[in-house]
Amino acid sequence: MSSSALGSLRRRWLLLVLVPLAAGGLVYVLSPSSGSSRLVAREAVALNPRQGLEITQMRQASFLVTQPVVAGRAAELYDDGEPDPVAFAGRIRTAIDEESLTITFSASGDDGAEVERYVDAFASAFVEVMNARSTGGASAQKRSLERARDDAEDQLEAFLVANEGALQATPPDADASARREDLQQRVAQLDDQIQTVEIQTAGQPKSYEKLGLSPAARTEADTLSLTGEPLVRGLLAAAAALAAMGAVVIAAERLSPRVYDREQLAGIADAPVLAMVPLAPRGRAPERLTRAGFGGPTAEAYRTLRVNLAFLDGARRSADPADERSTGGSCVAVVSAGPRDGKTSTVASLAVASVEAGADTLVIAADLRRPTVQRRFGLDEGPGLTDLHSGAGLDLGGLVQRDPETGVRLLACGRPTSRGVDVLPDVQRVVDASRSSGQVALIDTAPLLVASETGPMAAMADHVVVVVRSGHTSVRALREAVAMLDLNGTPITGFVLVGSPEASDYSCYYAEYGA
Numbered sequence: 087m088s089s090s091a092l093g094s095l096r097r098r099w100l101l102l103v104l105v106p107l108a109a110g111g112l113v114y115v116l117s118p119s120s121g122s123s124r125l126v127a128r129e130a131v132a133l134n135p136r137q138g139l140e141i142t143q144m145r146q147a148s149f150l151v152t153q154p155v156v157a158g159r160a161a162e163l164y165d166d167g168e169p170d171p172v173a174f175a176g177r178i179r180t181a182i183d184e185e186s187l188t189i190t191f192s193a194s195g196d197d198g199a200e201v202e203r204y205v206d207a208f209a210s211a212f213v214e215v216m217n218a219r220s221t222g223g224a225s226a227q228k229r230s231l232e233r234a235r236d237d238a239e240d241q242l243e244a245f246l247v248a249n250e251g252a253l254q255a256t257p258p259d260a261d262a263s264a265r266r267e268d269l270q271q272r273v274a275q276l277d278d279q280i281q282t283v284e285i286q287t288a289g290q291p292k293s294y295e296k297l298g299l300s301p302a303a304r305t306e307a308d309t310l311s312l313t314g315e316p317l318v319r320g321l322l323a324a325a326a327a328l329a330a331m332g333a334v335v336i337a338a339e340r341l342s343p344r345v346y347d348r349e350q351l352a353g354i355a356d357a358p359v360l361a362m363v364p365l366a367p368r369g370r371a372p373e374r375l376t377r378a379g380f381g382g383p384t385a386e387a388y389r390t391l392r393v394n395l396a397f398l399d400g401a402r403r404s405a406d407p408a409d410e411r412s413t414g415g416s417c418v419a420v421v422s423a424g425p426r427d428g429k430t431s432t433v434a435s436l437a438v439a440s441v442e443a444g445a446d447t448l449v450i451a452a453d454l455r456r457p458t459v460q461r462r463f464g465l466d467e468g469p470g471l472t473d474l475h476s477g478a479g480l481d482l483g484g485l486v487q488r489d490p491e492t493g494v495r496l497l498a499c500g501r502p503t504s505r506g507v508d509v510l511p512d513v514q515r516v517v518d519a520s521r522s523s524g525q526v527a528l529i530d531t532a533p534l535l536v537a538s539e540t541g542p543m544a545a546m547a548d549h550v551v552v553v554v555r556s557g558h559t560s561v562r563a564l565r566e567a568v569a570m571l572d573l574n575g576t577p578i579t580g581f582v583l584v585g586s587p588e589a590s591d592y593s594c595y596y597a598e599y600g601a
Contacts, residue, residue: 106324106325106328125194129296130189134293157174157175175208232280242273345559347583351583360390360394361583363583366585415526417526417529417549419547419550422567428553434462437528450516453532454532469485469500554582556585
């Protein structure tokens with residue numbers, strides 16, 4: 087399994103735990119217990135090989151049992167109301183043994199006598215129907231005559247009860263006596279016809295014959311089957327649900343329009359991931375940054391970002407000592423495709439990490455529409471960049487504030503404005519002054535896709551760091567932002583992946599040593 091797929095499963099671990107547990111628990115609760123054995127009765131029916139019948143006729147047994155021709159007759163022989171024949175056949179099971187030419191009917195239940203009667207009814211019905219087919223309908227004719235004889239006997243009995251007085255009178259009523267004789271004669275005629283059919287079919291061999299009903303006996307087959315246990319069924323259901331949910335999660339993230347891991351970033355731009363910031367702990371992160379509170383896995387990720395940027399600066403200076411920037415400071419523009427990607431937090435934390443390393447660090451609050459970075463240092467919102475041309479006689483040097491807690495210096499934004507083009511020359515002046523004095527300048531920009539001035543500001547910097555929030559930044563927006571930077575001829579130094587589950591996995595190692 088690829089690392090991307092494993093990352094998808096890690097990100098959705100709660101779903102992968104809850105759904106299988108729910109599925110397994112539901113199956114466990116709804117599954118019938120197999121702790122007690124049941125009574126099973128069987129009856130075998132043999133095929134007479136002398137009849138020359140084909141084996142394929144035996145294979146029809148499981149089909150014929152569920153048809154009205156057999157199931158309906160079995161329901162009559164069972165004599166327990168008038169159930170639906172097909173539903174009545176639901177409990178019966180058949181097994182064909184082609185070597186011994188037998189068909190075994192079986193059923194299970196808690197009442198042994200009822201199970202035996204149930205199985206015998208199906209075996210008898212099957213034998214009767216199949217033999218009737220092989221004897222040209224003689225059995226069916228006999229059964230029809232028997233029904234007619236039973237009806238005639240019922241009519242005779244009903245007539246005798248209704249006309250008891252007339253028949254016992256002296257002399258008996260002539261009409262009643264004549265009717266009685268007709269009914270008695272009808273019964274006798276039907277008895278004679280039944281005997282004739284029996285004589286005609288007595289010498290014919292039967293195609294099928296019952297071998298005898300075995301008494302209902304207890305079986306432990308169900309209790310010995312692992313899949314019959316509710317607990318095992320629940321575990322199997324949980325495993326199936328886990329596999330299904332895993333496939334759904336991986337497929338959903340593959341089709342998702344969001345960026346989740348470094349593998350996706352590699353397919354968007356040819357730039358490394360400079361730092362992976364773990365998921366923030368439960369609860370909101372403190373608004374105010376302090377040197378004492380700057381610790382733990384999150385702070386370590388931003389220290390890694392600082393180290394990587396410093397390494398790139400050193401590599402640049404070694405590669406081209408004649409570059410005018412080789413002897414000065416460094417400027418980093420921190421950008422993002424859209425809002426709420428973690429750009430301002432990255433600027434503030436990188437600034438603290440730079441001060442820790444002894445660098446004179448200046449944060450330029452250039453998010454002119456929604457400036458918030460000053461809150462991270464407890465500094466005033468203004469005056470700032472946008473106030474330089476207000477006619478108040480302000481100068482850049484006088485606008486820089488210093489946070490006594492962290493040592494970070496800040497050039498505030500001032501009054502929010504949408505006219506970013508007005509401050510571009512001032513930002514360039516600040517960047518040039520910081521670079522010439524050996525400072526580290528960090529530009530907190532507005533999102534690339536919502537502010538026209540962000541692209542030119544990024545072009546002023548030595549490094550452009552693109553902040554991406556895992557599970558929030560869309561692939562489409564990030565591609566557009568990268569294309570915008572390419573159009574301006576601004577190379578991307580690297581990415582910062584905020585809220586990375588992979589980094590969160592690594593943070594447990596750091597916890598062993600404390601913050």
